[in-house]
Amino acid sequence: MAARRVAVTGLGVVSPLGNDEAGFFESLQAGRSGVRRLDAPFSQRLSIRIGAPVGFDGAAHFPPPRLRMLDRVSQFALVAAQQAVEAAGLLRFEGWRERAGVFLGTGMGGAQTTDDGYRALYADGAARLPPFSVLMAMNHAAAAWIGIEYGLQGPNLTYSTACSSSAVAIGEAWRRIRAGETDLMLAGGSEAPLNLGTLKAWEALKTLASEDPEDPSASCKPFALDRSGMVLGEGAAVLVLEEWEHAQRRGARIRGELIGYGLCTDATHMTHPTVLGQARAMALALESAALDASAIGYINAHGTGTAANDVTESQAIRQVFAAHADRVPVSSTKSMHGHLLGAAGAVELAATLLALERGTLPPTINLRIADPACDLDYISEGARKVSGAGVAMSNAFAFGGTNAVLVCRSPDAARAVQGVD
């Protein structure tokens, strides 16, 4: 029996570049940056004041009693899931919820609630905390809320592998559908780390980018010689992954196909990446997609903008792609939306799917001074129109060493495989 295929039939995005699919893609192809100076009340206590915040008012989406039960991370996830479910046209159908589940990734979970609680207890001397502190702070809250919202009775899991969390969640969801255990999965990730405690903790790690003195929005410079680190962002993306025949039977619009997933671990160092580990994850993803590296027409890089990642990733791509490395366009959309940590893999796979669907590859912005150690084609001149980039790869690597790589196909290429228009 041939392996079951997995279509993408819906996607939802809440991001520093826009809070829906259209706005997100428009910003990406325009090379617009969502990075800015944070204007939070605590900003003056930050040594590094830049981030990539989402323009988002929870009160516009949830009534007050509901809102008081939702950390920002769950608000993002629920809004992204709603967009995805509506885009997929799922609510017109019955009988799918029993074999549908939710896999989400998050690195820090309800970090805002944890931060608020500690401040109330330790700084303000509060005698007690709000009643839903546990339900808001727990890592699994966002996925659980989505499952409850749509009555999804299949497996519901939260993956937490730092910056690869949501790539892992999507890859594992893909495996469940392929294996026949579920027919439909809402898969993605959410992160809301722009609170004082989390930002100060990241500052201490000395891995954040310094503010660009002339243009704060240009502070994240992946693959550039003058890059100085990553910029933290927030947001969520949720995809509807659906078994191919299931999607066809209900006449769903195919937005792409997920065809490969590679997962491995460096097992060498908490923060320092390895060429070997990143290359293995890419090779495993190609192997699971049964494709040669030359089939890949675009790579959405992990591209954090740190000294260590960008050289390592460039070398790993060269190792896996050999001569094709000089022909495959690579970009880091983190240059625009920042590093969404546990949501990064999902948001970047959404960017990759949209790029394939629209035939426009998003650029790496702020790459003006080339780093000789990063010698690939990083689409630094602005978005690139392409025809026939049918298959793409999205990389997600993480502190802790968990490397996850996803491979997807454009809607046209997916239909061509099936032999129907």
Next chain:
Amino acid sequence: MSMPTTDGQTFAVVRELIARDHALAPETLTPETPLQSLAIDSLGLIELIFTLEERFDVLADKVPDDLPTLGSVADYIDSLVAARTAAIDDGAPAA
């Protein structure tokens, strides 16, 4: 020695909170209004009690499971206020 108050002040506060949260006209809410009709489930009740605890400066160890209406919630808060007042009258430390 104080008994639960029944002058309706507590209910007025409950009504004000619920009307604001659920965007309802206060006059549509009565002591007989079931929590269920407002979609206030066990978690919603915990939150309502928490807000009332703050407002009336009382502390409940547990949320009773026999509070089916807005009026019964107000009565419960009144009983906590009465117990606190009694404790102060007895010279016990205030909560």
